[in-house]
Amino acid sequence: MKIVPVTANVSLTRDLDTGTEAQRAAVEAIIQQVKETGDEAVRAYTKQFDGADLLNLRVTNQELEGAYAEINDDLIQALREAITNIRDFHERQKRQSWMTTKEDGTILGQKITALDSVGVYVPGGKAAYPSSIMMNVIPAQVAGVNRIVMVSPAGADGKLPASVLVTASELGVKEIYKVGGAQAIAALAYGTDSIKPVDKITGPGNIYVALAKRAVFGKVDIDMIAGPSEIVVLADEKADPRFIAADLLSQAEHDEQASAVLVTTSKQLAEQVATEVERQLATLPKKAIAEASIRDYGVIYVAHDLVEAIDVVNQLAPEHLEILTEEPMNVIGKIRHAGAIFVGPYSSEPVGDYFAGPNHVLPTNGTARFSSPLNVDDFTKKSSIISYSKQALEENGHKISALARLEGLEAHARAIDIRLEDK
Amino acid sequence: MKIVPVTANVSLTRDLDTGTEAQRAAVEAIIQQVKETGDEAVRAYTKQFDGADLLNLRVTNQELEGAYAEINDDLIQALREAITNIRDFHERQKRQSWMTTKEDGTILGQKITALDSVGVYVPGGKAAYPSSIMMNVIPAQVAGVNRIVMVSPAGADGKLPASVLVTASELGVKEIYKVGGAQAIAALAYGTDSIKPVDKITGPGNIYVALAKRAVFGKVDIDMIAGPSEIVVLADEKADPRFIAADLLSQAEHDEQASAVLVTTSKQLAEQVATEVERQLATLPKKAIAEASIRDYGVIYVAHDLVEAIDVVNQLAPEHLEILTEEPMNVIGKIRHAGAIFVGPYSSEPVGDYFAGPNHVLPTNGTARFSSPLNVDDFTKKSSIISYSKQALEENGHKISALARLEGLEAHARAIDIRLEDK
Numbered sequence: 001m002k003i004v005p006v007t008a009n010v011s012l013t014r015d016l017d018t019g020t021e022a023q024r025a026a027v028e029a030i031i032q033q034v035k036e037t038g039d040e041a042v043r044a045y046t047k048q049f050d051g052a053d054l055l056n057l058r059v060t061n062q063e064l065e066g067a068y069a070e071i072n073d074d075l076i077q078a079l080r081e082a083i084t085n086i087r088d089f090h091e092r093q094k095r096q097s098w099m100t101t102k103e104d105g106t107i108l109g110q111k112i113t114a115l116d117s118v119g120v121y122v123p124g125g126k127a128a129y130p131s132s133i134m135m136n137v138i139p140a141q142v143a144g145v146n147r148i149v150m151v152s153p154a155g156a157d158g159k160l161p162a163s164v165l166v167t168a169s170e171l172g173v174k175e176i177y178k179v180g181g182a183q184a185i186a187a188l189a190y191g192t193d194s195i196k197p198v199d200k201i202t203g204p205g206n207i208y209v210a211l212a213k214r215a216v217f218g219k220v221d222i223d224m225i226a227g228p229s230e231i232v233v234l235a236d237e238k239a240d241p242r243f244i245a246a247d248l249l250s251q252a253e254h255d256e257q258a259s260a261v262l263v264t265t266s267k268q269l270a271e272q273v274a275t276e277v278e279r280q281l282a283t284l285p286k287k288a289i290a291e292a293s294i295r296d297y298g299v300i301y302v303a304h305d306l307v308e309a310i311d312v313v314n315q316l317a318p319e320h321l322e323i324l325t326e327e328p329m330n331v332i333g334k335i336r337h338a339g340a341i342f343v344g345p346y347s348s349e350p351v352g353d354y355f356a357g358p359n360h361v362l363p364t365n366g367t368a369r370f371s372s373p374l375n376v377d378d379f380t381k382k383s384s385i386i387s388y389s390k391q392a393l394e395e396n397g398h399k400i401s402a403l404a405r406l407e408g409l410e411a412h413a414r415a416i417d418i419r420l421e422d423k
Numbered sequence: 424m425k426i427v428p429v430t431a432n433v434s435l436t437r438d439l440d441t442g443t444e445a446q447r448a449a450v451e452a453i454i455q456q457v458k459e460t461g462d463e464a465v466r467a468y469t470k471q472f473d474g475a476d477l478l479n480l481r482v483t484n485q486e487l488e489g490a491y492a493e494i495n496d497d498l499i500q501a502l503r504e505a506i507t508n509i510r511d512f513h514e515r516q517k518r519q520s521w522m523t524t525k526e527d528g529t530i531l532g533q534k535i536t537a538l539d540s541v542g543v544y545v546p547g548g549k550a551a552y553p554s555s556i557m558m559n560v561i562p563a564q565v566a567g568v569n570r571i572v573m574v575s576p577a578g579a580d581g582k583l584p585a586s587v588l589v590t591a592s593e594l595g596v597k598e599i600y601k602v603g604g605a606q607a608i609a610a611l612a613y614g615t616d617s618i619k620p621v622d623k624i625t626g627p628g629n630i631y632v633a634l635a636k637r638a639v640f641g642k643v644d645i646d647m648i649a650g651p652s653e654i655v656v657l658a659d660e661k662a663d664p665r666f667i668a669a670d671l672l673s674q675a676e677h678d679e680q681a682s683a684v685l686v687t688t689s690k691q692l693a694e695q696v697a698t699e700v701e702r703q704l705a706t707l708p709k710k711a712i713a714e715a716s717i718r719d720y721g722v723i724y725v726a727h728d729l730v731e732a733i734d735v736v737n738q739l740a741p742e743h744l745e746i747l748t749e750e751p752m753n754v755i756g757k758i759r760h761a762g763a764i765f766v767g768p769y770s771s772e773p774v775g776d777y778f779a780g781p782n783h784v785l786p787t788n789g790t791a792r793f794s795s796p797l798n799v800d801d802f803t804k805k806s807s808i809i810s811y812s813k814q815a816l817e818e819n820g821h822k823i824s825a826l827a828r829l830e831g832l833e834a835h836a837r838a839i840d841i842r843l844e845d846k
Contacts, residue, residue: 347811
């Protein structure tokens with residue numbers, strides 16, 4: 001890894017992939033076709049893109065139950081514990097509706113309501129990602145969403161991976177369709193005979209899924225469009241270079257565009273980590289991917305002191321931040337921008353990816369400046385409540401109509417005045 | 424107004440204005456030019472579009488102080504009371520960071536941080552909208568945003584309206600630039616020599632502003648892209664038709680595309696309201712606008728009973744909902760989708776537009792199904808905190824690496840394993 005001094009402006013930001021002209025056109029065509037012919041289009045695209053010729057798009061109870069035979073009990077146990085932890089953390093995010101009353105009879109409030117329905121996209125392809133299912137479904141369940149639908153592309157054999165089905169079963173998700181790509185997003189947004197529309201779509205996917213989500217945004221809500229993933233490790237001379245190298249590589253194995261960065265006050269640690277990265281990289285199954293990521297987006301910044309190092313971290317606004325300094329808890333208060341903060345030597349990023357409880361869907365590409373981890377609020381919305389008494393309107397009505405007239409809105413003023421005429 | 428029975432599917436949704444090809448191209452060109460030449464481009468566009476040849480883009484203290492001479496004291500008093508009410512309501516939305524600890528030494532938490540900087544767009548043109556300034560600035564201030572910038576197009580005389588300047592002064596906003604249109608949005612997103620960039624842009628504007636916000640979204644955060652405004656009044660036979668007609672018209676005067684809808688269980692009330700609308704419309708200054716709105720987007724639904732009427736309201740998911748039934752408080756719990764709910768005969772919509780406290784920036788066009796009024800959360804973001812102890816990792820590490828390997832992510836598993844090797 002390259003070791004560089006801190007420069008005036010550092011940034012993790014990589015260009016967002018907005019697809020090629022051809023990809024965008026393909027997605028538009030798919031959405032249009034699904035809007036027009038519904039299930040017929042969904043089935044045709046599923047055959048064309050996934051190679052699966054499906055009469056029934058929906059996963060059966062039999063398939064769900066059968067999947068258990070393929071997953072060993074220890075894994076099921078680990079999944080259950082992860083689910084318990086994630087559910088517990090998200091329960092703590094729940095908010096209450098509230099009201100406040102005034103002596104003149106005014107009641108004001110904020111009502112929190114769960115969304116009616118949510119669709120979770122689960123990517124297919126070679127790997128299955130049970131953790132992604134947990135992280136998207138659980139906050140929606142905790143929020144109280146009544147209908148949670150899962151969509152995921154089947155293999156050519158018409159099946160979903162057993163780990164995906166078991167995870168869904170463990171979560172109690174029963175409405176699952178074997179549909180992926182832009183056609184799945186279109187079906188969730190506009191509805192077909194077999195797939196009723198939802199109010200929000202979450203979950204990661206390839207470029208076609210991302211473009212389709214962007215296209216239907218407004219008709220339904222979507223979560224963020226995730227960019228390439230990143231980790232920043234903040235460390236002083238006391239940190240263990242083996243741990244840091246392992247964590248940087250765990251990020252780098254995701255994607256050639258993933259970014260792994262160390263910010264340290266120690267030149268010596270910088271060199272040790274660079275050596276360790278080379279050593280550990282050599283035996284990784286995803287060596288080619290991790291190597292490209294480290295080469296193109298990996299960097300070690302050497303700062304003069306912790307203050308400068310923290311400033312770099314805040315400029316980077318990383319998705320994942322690990323703090324491996326002597327007194328890591330003291331640093332948290334100085335971090336202004338980070339999706340998730342992993343504190344101390346035993347809080348390796350995968351602890352949060354799978355198990356601890358907080359969500360692993362995090363703002364990437366510098367957007368931690370203004371975005372949050374996926375959370376229960378994302379599956380609720382607020383309604384304001386305003387109840388004015390006759391007394392309150394009589395005391396304040398003339399001010400309200402004056403403000404309305406200041407803006408040239410006479411009908412607004414008259415809506416107040418007509419109520420005061422009876423006085 | 425047309426009176427119709429309830430049909431199976433009702434909807435307020437109008438097409439979102441995504442601009443013409445020419446408008447989108449113009450906005451792209453403006454953004455590109457501002458990115459390249461900064462203030463030079465901003466000044467040139469300000470001269471071209473607003474007719475103002477400005478050396479200094481920033482409003483001076485002298486201008487701010489001078490504006491007070493033009494606004495009468497009663498209005499300033501009304502503004503101050505409105506500000507107090509709005510601030511009080513939004514203070515109640517504030518959330519605390521929290522942490523939870525476990526016996527094995529695990530600490531998990533959620534840190535709430537205010538955004539660093541926010542830009543508020545204030546539309547110019549013939550009218551000035553002090554209420555819009557209050558509604559956008561106050562939640563940001565309550566959230567704790569350090570830098571709040573206002574931008575607004577000047578008149579050809581190079582001045583901003585006195586009411587805008589006084590409102591900004593009353594709120595303590597001092598960084599104000601006389602720049603509007605897409606060039607203002609571009610400057611806020613990318614920065615120029617005189618206007619430093621911000622993290623989020625909020626506030627309404629014309630189609631060029633809306634398109635520019637959409638274009639810079641991702642680089643910075645934005646609030647919603649507001650569609651045309653709407654009101655739904657839910658009323659039974661006891662409601663006063665004069666009040667209802669006045670409230671429907673107060674919505675209709677905003678915009679030819681605004682939508683004013685009554686849902687009632689009483690055929691008689693429906694007819695009375697239709698007559699009252701005609702009568703009150705006749706003398707409105709904005710008669711032409713309101714008449715077009717009522718003609719094209721106004722409708723009275725007559726429902727069989729309150730249950731059916733409430734169902735219609737939830738299908739419409741209105742921005743503003745007024746409940747004018749005999750026991751309006753009993754209805755609130757049945758409303759699933761509405762931006763703001765105005766309860767009872769004295770809670771006319773303008774009460775909330777200007778004065779009561781809740782925000783008037785609300786989800787339009789059916790998006791109340793999944794969106795909320797502008798609120799303090801919109802100006803903060805969350806960071807998760809994960810601190811695992813050695814004990815916690817020793818007890819759970821093998822489950823975490825098993826889950827990582829289930830997903831084929833070996834480097835993730837090794838980041839855990841390497842920490843357990845020392846055991």
